[in-house]
Amino acid sequence: MNFNLASRRAYVWVAATPATFAATPAFSQASTINGADTAWITTSTALVLMMTLPGLALLYAGMVRKKHVLAVMAQCVVAVMLVSVLWMIAGYSLTFVGGGSWIGSFDRFMLNGMELDSVNDLANNIPESLFMAFQMTFAVITVALISGSVADRMKFSAFLLFAVLWLFLVYVPIAHWVWGGGFLGAMGLMDFAGGTVVHINAGVAGLVAALVLGNRRGYGTENMSPFDLSLAVIGTGLLWVGWFGFNGGSALAAGGRGTMAILVTHLAACMGAIGWMAAEWWARGKPSVLGMLSGVIAGLGTITPASGFVLPWHALVIGGVAGIVCFWACTWLKQRLNYDDSLDVFGIHGVGGVLGTIATGIFAVGALSATADNPSGLSGLLEGNSAQLQTQLIGVAVTIAWCAVFTFIVLKVVDLLVGLRVSPDSERMGLDVTQHGEALQ
Amino acid sequence: MKLVIAIIKPFKLEDVRDALMAIGVQGLTVTEVKGYGRQKGHTEIYRGAEYTVNFLPKIRIEVAVASDRADKVVETISSAAKTGQIGDGKIFVTPIEHAVRIRTGETDANAL
Numbered sequence: 437m438n439f440n441l442a443s444r445r446a447y448v449w450v451a452a453t454p455a456t457f458a459a460t461p462a463f464s465q466a467s468t469i470n471g472a473d474t475a476w477i478t479t480s481t482a483l484v485l486m487m488t489l490p491g492l493a494l495l496y497a498g499m500v501r502k503k504h505v506l507a508v509m510a511q512c513v514v515a516v517m518l519v520s521v522l523w524m525i526a527g528y529s530l531t532f533v534g535g536g537s538w539i540g541s542f543d544r545f546m547l548n549g550m551e552l553d554s555v556n557d558l559a560n561n562i563p564e565s566l567f568m569a570f571q572m573t574f575a576v577i578t579v580a581l582i583s584g585s586v587a588d589r590m591k592f593s594a595f596l597l598f599a600v601l602w603l604f605l606v607y608v609p610i611a612h613w614v615w616g617g618g619f620l621g622a623m624g625l626m627d628f629a630g631g632t633v634v635h636i637n638a639g640v641a642g643l644v645a646a647l648v649l650g651n652r653r654g655y656g657t658e659n660m661s662p663f664d665l666s667l668a669v670i671g672t673g674l675l676w677v678g679w680f681g682f683n684g685g686s687a688l689a690a691g692g693r694g695t696m697a698i699l700v701t702h703l704a705a706c707m708g709a710i711g712w713m714a715a716e717w718w719a720r721g722k723p724s725v726l727g728m729l730s731g732v733i734a735g736l737g738t739i740t741p742a743s744g745f746v747l748p749w750h751a752l753v754i755g756g757v758a759g760i761v762c763f764w765a766c767t768w769l770k771q772r773l774n775y776d777d778s779l780d781v782f783g784i785h786g787v788g789g790v791l792g793t794i795a796t797g798i799f800a801v802g803a804l805s806a807t808a809d810n811p812s813g814l815s816g817l818l819e820g821n822s823a824q825l826q827t828q829l830i831g832v833a834v835t836i837a838w839c840a841v842f843t844f845i846v847l848k849v850v851d852l853l854v855g856l857r858v859s860p861d862s863e864r865m866g867l868d869v870t871q872h873g874e875a876l877q
Numbered sequence: 878m879k880l881v882i883a884i885i886k887p888f889k890l891e892d893v894r895d896a897l898m899a900i901g902v903q904g905l906t907v908t909e910v911k912g913y914g915r916q917k918g919h920t921e922i923y924r925g926a927e928y929t930v931n932f933l934p935k936i937r938i939e940v941a942v943a944s945d946r947a948d949k950v951v952e953t954i955s956s957a958a959k960t961g962q963i964g965d966g967k968i969f970v971t972p973i974e975h976a977v978r979i980r981t982g983e984t985d986a987n988a989l
Contacts, residue, residue, distance in 0.1 A: 659928040661921055726923055767925030780924060
């Protein structure tokens, strides 16, 4: 019986094969799409999406007060749905299609012309639909990250409008300059997975937003202790694992470069936590759980631009320094400058992004990025290429300047249209009930 | 009739209940409360932001007993709730003017 069924299947397959090939002329040309690469980047896309939902949502929810938990989660949810749709409509095309120095093109507006076997020249080993989706998850998390610095006081409607404008005026141009064929990439800026595009961008936008919105009511006098740090532990764990896709997937291929990126990412996270914990234990007398989690995120954010360019021992140094410096930024610097970046998006992602982008220019090992076209690869200061450090500094400065100015403009426009901040009463009652009509009991 | 009110450490509740059952107390009322005494509060630090927690969680027990049993009840709670550490709590005794059992309408000593 089985034998009969099997032979019948074989017969059908043989008969169908010539017709299938005839109907698909693309197969007669050599397809550059690689199955292993496609499988790994598909996995990475899922991992990076998981970083925002539920990873970042849980991390943020655990750190705010109980009356604002759902509101901060709502901003992560809305970042996913809104940015994904906008990315499909025009974000992807303007960022990654057409190689102008300043901005891409509308050639893939509404993904027009994208087919099953189309590829983007920036990654012709995977289907274009996958490349588009992978990059989409990066835009999503960058917007979601910003919600941490405006937590507890920004109107939901204002955040929506802000996300739309900010995506097109800040994220899209900077991502194009660095990764999409724009001038920073052409200049030789090394940013493997988003030190400038994601972390400096989100951090600086967060700082500007925190300054424009003003401090939370009762900041510095009222008890603002976190709702439930055990949620933040779960969120951090999901972010950590998701980051393997974020950095490992940024190799845009399945292979040694991606796995090396995963290894250095993990080591930097561990050393970030050790660095923060040690600094806090020494300076404040107790090693807090929130401190360890913060150190993990600081290490992960800082290694991001360097992850495809450095060796494991470099990751130990980069992660450890990140933990200590970000601890200093979130405790001493923030208090000294008296800005209320609620969940320290600037202190961790902004400062970490700057540190990591500079560290890339110091530690980069040419052999890791060597290709047939460029056999010596991209080297940093330690290999005698001091010009690279200068390029990295220019990349940092350009990102900070553009992001700060245009974030400020976007915020002012949003303020004019719908108002940025909830009323004092709403803030006191909590954004959950006043913005969403729900509350945790 | 006396009302014995005790503020104790939360983790001592079961010990106190067992001790009161053992001397024949028929029922008690428990409330979760917050407050402070000599123990004062403690500080919590989150990314460098220090918050003083002034009100600590405590358990408040109320027991209504006949006047001649009040001393025994106070003594029982006192020994069951004691750790010897600061923050063990306090016991107050006040007179009860009148008592009613709702189900039967019995009053005063019969209602306890």
